[in-house]
Amino acid sequence: MSQKMKQSPLSPRLSIYKWRLTMFASIAHRASGVFLVFTIPALFWLLLSMAHGKITYAYGLHWLQGSFGTFVLWLTCVALFYHMVNGIRFLLLDIGKTDSREAMKLSAKIVVFSTIAFALLLAIKI
């Protein structure tokens, strides 16, 4: 790679921007996505294993109802809620429904605060 190529700007250069809610919403979408890549396949595997045998059902339920299992389940639900609601926001952006600066700011607020509300509600209910 030439010297000029090395110096050319590469995406994404996070450090040069001032932090804003829309930027947080976008990065949190990636972060929650990477987290879900590990937990969703694992929980899908766990649920199938629990459905296939009485012994695995008992072990799986015991793990889920333990403190670590409950925490994983809660965190996955919260990450998933965020990823889904923000995903709907991005889908709306793709079809041109929210492509103004104000609409993106407002929808970012709605997404972040509804996730916080959901996380608290689930922590109480779970």
Add this chain to the structure above:
Amino acid sequence: MKPKDLGTAHTGFHDWYWQRISAVVLLFSIPMLMGILLLTYNGNISFEILNIALTHPISKAASILFLFALLTHMWTGLKVIIEDYIHTTAARVVVLNILLLLLAGFAAYMSYHIWTELSYTWDCIPCGGK
């Protein structure tokens, strides 16, 4: 300055398109997965009900559809992240291919898991069907 090669510029639209198609499939199927998990966690779904619900041929087919939507979404999402943060072409290609192999292996194993009703105990990993 002309770009050295097109990279993935010629496949970008496919990735973008399939990411959104799989997103819509997951939008409907993932809440069902989490709903069943939470109800099982709360003790509202017994083994008998869970077994009937997830081993019916229709739900096996639905599980396979869910699995492939999940894998498509995982692949397209991780690919974008890897392409953004790994700037050296050689490293990027190696990481992407390792990821593709892992996902393919996971797809093969989970298809088998869904279809043959594998179960696991300390003595046998994994046990075959009934």
